[in-house]
Amino acid sequence: MKIAVIGTGYVGLVSGVCFSDFGHDVICVDRDEAKIARLMAGEVPIYEPGLDAVMARNVEAGRLTFTRDLAAALDGAGAVFIAVGTPTRRGDGHADLTYVMAAAEEVARAARGPIVIVTKSTVPVGTNRKVKAAVATANPDLDFDVASNPEFLREGAAIDDFMRPDRVVVGVESERAAAVMSEIYRPLYLREFPILVTDLESAEMIKYAANAFLATKITFINEIAALCERVGADIKQVSRGMGLDGRIGNKFLHAGPGYGGSCFPKDTRALARIGQECAQPMRITEAVIEVNEEVKRRMIDKLRDLCDGSFNGKTVAVLGVTFKPNTDDMREAPALTIVPALVGGGAQVRVTDPQGRREGEALLPGVAWCDDAYSAAQGADLLVILTEWNEFRALDLPRIAAAMATPRMADLRNVYTAEDVERAGFDAYSGVGRGTVV
Numbered sequence: 001m002k003i004a005v006i007g008t009g010y011v012g013l014v015s016g017v018c019f020s021d022f023g024h025d026v027i028c029v030d031r032d033e034a035k036i037a038r039l040m041a042g043e044v045p046i047y048e049p050g051l052d053a054v055m056a057r058n059v060e061a062g063r064l065t066f067t068r069d070l071a072a073a074l075d076g077a078g079a080v081f082i083a084v085g086t087p088t089r090r091g092d093g094h095a096d097l098t099y100v101m102a103a104a105e106e107v108a109r110a111a112r113g114p115i116v117i118v119t120k121s122t123v124p125v126g127t128n129r130k131v132k133a134a135v136a137t138a139n140p141d142l143d144f145d146v147a148s149n150p151e152f153l154r155e156g157a158a159i160d161d162f163m164r165p166d167r168v169v170v171g172v173e174s175e176r177a178a179a180v181m182s183e184i185y186r187p188l189y190l191r192e193f194p195i196l197v198t199d200l201e202s203a204e205m206i207k208y209a210a211n212a213f214l215a216t217k218i219t220f221i222n223e224i225a226a227l228c229e230r231v232g233a234d235i236k237q238v239s240r241g242m243g244l245d246g247r248i249g250n251k252f253l254h255a256g257p258g259y260g261g262s263c264f265p266k267d268t269r270a271l272a273r274i275g276q277e278c279a280q281p282m283r284i285t286e287a288v289i290e291v292n293e294e295v296k297r298r299m300i301d302k303l304r305d306l307c308d309g310s311f312n313g314k315t316v317a318v319l320g321v322t323f324k325p326n327t328d329d330m331r332e333a334p335a336l337t338i339v340p341a342l343v344g345g346g347a348q349v350r351v352t353d354p355q356g357r358r359e360g361e362a363l364l365p366g367v368a369w370c371d372d373a374y375s376a377a378q379g380a381d382l383l384v385i386l387t388e389w390n391e392f393r394a395l396d397l398p399r400i401a402a403a404m405a406t407p408r409m410a411d412l413r414n415v416y417t418a419e420d421v422e423r424a425g426f427d428a429y430s431g432v433g434r435g436t437v438v
């Protein structure tokens with residue numbers, strides 16, 4: 001089947017590349033001339049492990065192309081996926097549907113034959129019906145159906161998530177749309193991955209409910225971690241004891257500096273706003289949003305304590321600034337709250353991150369970028385592990401301790417233990433939910 005994908009951001013590019021690897025003919029469309037030029041030259045504009053190889057393979061096979069010409073992309077296509085951004089709207093926390101609706105109207109004007117318009121972007125409940133109405137108004141003669149197909153990709157593991165999903169959710173209201181979506185995902189159906197077909201509203205809600213629940217698990221364990229520090233319990237042991245319960249599971253029970261990224265912050269705010277508009281407040285979700293911000297502020301207090309009550313005049317080495325490992329994404333990363341607090345408090349901040357510098361240089365002014373953890377730690381008063389990249393999991397701790405002016409560590413991902421750090425020659429260690437050892 002020929003498929004058009006509008007938007008070559010994270011979701012659009014990964015989806016387009018993976019659909020082509022299913023054997024479909026895919027054309028990815030974007031208005032950004034520079035981005036399309038880079039893609040046509042074989043460059044991947046985002047960091048996602050394995051994406052470059054899969055993209056190159058399908059471009060070479062002739063199944064994947066890139067263009068700015070929407071009409072050409074839609075010519076003969078059985079489906080078009082809208083995968084544009086839905087950022088949080090300023091002032092009210094709702095998802096901004098400007099780009100989604102603009103794309104739908106452009107499709108209405110450019111499409112010529114029967115087509116299924118699929119919303120891949122994360123959108124509030126009711127959006128697909130708005131898309132349907134907008135398309136019908138813009139082109140009353142167009143023969144089309146709408147479908148909802150939310151994405152559940154983890155940055156850093158997106159290719160595997162797309163090819164081996166926990167489930168595929170498809171919201172439709174016509175047999176033709178169901179048949180087209182079934183054909184698109186036929187390779188997964190043949191391998192017996194779960195494909196859940198629902199109505200439009202349920203598909204839209206599943207995305208928000210899933211992300212809000214995961215954000216809740218993260219926030220819950222971070223609150224328990226704070227209590228552990230007060231009562232002397234170890235959050236690592238508590239998390240393991242909870243996770244062994246099959247009703248709870250061990251995923252997303254890792255204490256840290258709070259969630260970030262492109263999905264959880266945006267989707268929790270949007271869900272809370274939907275609840276307010278429907279006079280059904282999402283009180284748990286609202287509390288999650290508030291507590292997550294408190295967690296970040298608590299991390300700043302933890303670092304300040306390790307700096308004897310003041311950042312002024314201290315040199316702080318920060319390892320990792322992306323919101324999670326294996327991505328270059330800085331959106332809503334805890335680093336965007338914590339690092340400016342260090343700089344604003346008068347610290348000299350050195351930063352190293354395997355992929356974060358491209359975005360981080362603009363987002364984190366006033367810091368010095370280093371090539372590795374060892375150069376960042378030279379002469380530092382505090383070492384902060386903020387993102388758990390693999391290369392930070394097996395550091396030569398004695399070497400780092402010897403290079404620091406005052407060897408102290410804030411391990412905000414609980415990569416090491418107090419015993420590891422003490423043996424290496426550090427004077428102080430503070431984890432999350434494990435207290436501070438001096």
